[in-house]
Amino acid sequence: MxxxxxxxxxxxxxxxxxxxxxxxxxxxxxxxxxxxxxxADGRNLSSHSGQTCLSTLVTLLSRMGIRVALAIPExxxxxxxxxxxxxxxxxxxxxxxxxxxxxxxxxxxDGKAKADLTFILGDSRAVENGNACWRxxxxxxxxxVEQRGMVPRWIGHWPVGAMxxxxxxxxEAFKHAIRRLTFRNSEDKVFFESSLRAxxxxxxxxxxxxxxxxxxxxxxxxxxxxxxxxxLLRLPSVRMKGRVFDDDVTGETNLNRNMLSLVRDVGSAKAxxxxxxxxxxxxLRPMRERFGVGGLVEQLAPCVLVGVDDIPSRWIVxxxxxxxxxxxxxxxxxxxSSSHVPGEPCSGCQHPVDEVGGAATIPTVSFVSFWxxxxxxxRLIHRAMGVVYPGNRQHLWMTPLRMDLPGxxxxxxxxxxxxxxxxxxxxxxxx
Numbered sequence: 001m002x003x004x005x006x007x008x009x010x011x012x013x014x015x016x017x018x019x020x021x022x023x024x025x026x027x028x029x030x031x032x033x034x035x036x037x038x039x040a041d042g043r044n045l046s047s048h049s050g051q052t053c054l055s056t057l058v059t060l061l062s063r064m065g066i067r068v069a070l071a072i073p074e075x076x077x078x079x080x081x082x083x084x085x086x087x088x089x090x091x092x093x094x095x096x097x098x099x100x101x102x103x104x105x106x107x108x109x110d111g112k113a114k115a116d117l118t119f120i121l122g123d124s125r126a127v128e129n130g131n132a133c134w135r136x137x138x139x140x141x142x143x144x145v146e147q148r149g150m151v152p153r154w155i156g157h158w159p160v161g162a163m164x165x166x167x168x169x170x171x172e173a174f175k176h177a178i179r180r181l182t183f184r185n186s187e188d189k190v191f192f193e194s195s196l197r198a199x200x201x202x203x204x205x206x207x208x209x210x211x212x213x214x215x216x217x218x219x220x221x222x223x224x225x226x227x228x229x230x231x232l233l234r235l236p237s238v239r240m241k242g243r244v245f246d247d248d249v250t251g252e253t254n255l256n257r258n259m260l261s262l263v264r265d266v267g268s269a270k271a272x273x274x275x276x277x278x279x280x281x282x283x284l285r286p287m288r289e290r291f292g293v294g295g296l297v298e299q300l301a302p303c304v305l306v307g308v309d310d311i312p313s314r315w316i317v318x319x320x321x322x323x324x325x326x327x328x329x330x331x332x333x334x335x336x337s338s339s340h341v342p343g344e345p346c347s348g349c350q351h352p353v354d355e356v357g358g359a360a361t362i363p364t365v366s367f368v369s370f371w372x373x374x375x376x377x378x379r380l381i382h383r384a385m386g387v388v389y390p391g392n393r394q395h396l397w398m399t400p401l402r403m404d405l406p407g408x409x410x411x412x413x414x415x416x417x418x419x420x421x422x423x424x425x426x427x428x429x430x431x
Contacts, residue, residue: 001252001263003103004028007065008253013332013363017191019182031065031177032103037115037129038070043153044122045075050154051089052234053121053136053143053162055081056370058093059230060170062104063256063366064177069109070094071127082233082277083260101255102263117176119145119169122153132194134172136165141378142201145169149197158207159234163374168198170367171400191333195404202378205387210237213384217301218284219291219317221246221270223257223364224307224328227373228380229274230259233281235381241283242301245291246271257369292316303383305376306347309362311354318347318422326379328372330364337375338395338414339383345414348422350395371400 004024011027038057044050061068075089084092097106118133120126137144137151143164144151175192183189218225221244232238250265260277271286278284289296292313302323306314318325327347328337340346375396391413398409420427
């Protein structure tokens, strides 16, 4: 397999800003040649949150082709961490070397090798490596990365904040890699400056002891849906059943962001892959058919997760769902995530116009797709807990490069539109 092909969407994303004279190979090399050191002690890895933070960080870094060095003790896994296999944390992470992206190595740090960046979990003891260093901390629903201060030890069992922290850290590693390249316009470098401190918190509520999400259909088994399932699989005592619709197979170019996919899965049906990786937590039936334009159209479950890029297919999903529709998408460095229940402005109000020329190849990178899936998973969990976002938070727009700056994430209502292609109740009332 070719690392440039596997990182194709990430290379395409970098081309928005790097000099046109740079080859695809040179852009990919800036990621592949980077080594990131991950440090954690046994106390921070004795919790499910700490283990999830580290495994998610390694996943997101590896899917950018970045080499990962581990300075951690061996620890028994408290809960499964798919697609990693086995009962020991370090052993399972080392076994993922070259299996998430061919060429992305995971190794034990020898105490001497130079690293470009260091990430330290919680209050673990720092190691001297002479590079930029962040501590990763958080709580049940919030995550933070901090360069200069201390953060508390990971002790929790509910890992949403742990995944937030890992996504924030992965963004810092991406920015470091792209800063090593020549920019087309030097003033664009401000978007890629490192963050001294960045934080994000989803609405904080008491984590449930157990949650049955009921019947949920998933339209698309691509990057966003896999990120959502990856997140949900790590939430203790969460159960669901439903169907996964997708007629596509896993390609090399999917490996840079599909959180449940392995190199050996190239050529396999995405719907079947997702259903298999979710066993035994979720009972999902793979539907190896496209739902929407040019595919199957039928009544869907009371709740539907939509990660499909095609806008008209989103409209069809909305027309064939009597309950909640949760939609997430990405565009370059930004994500859009919204929820639509009966009586609210629908996904047609949110996206009333199709893309010119239809859906195109979308440049993206692991942590951007992951944010989109994580936001959708959190909406689903909150809905099941009866903690619904207010109307002024129906839509989330986030650009997670500079989460240290105000305006990086914006909540907003969705306006009912008279030209809504779905012709939902809200749009008819507006008319």
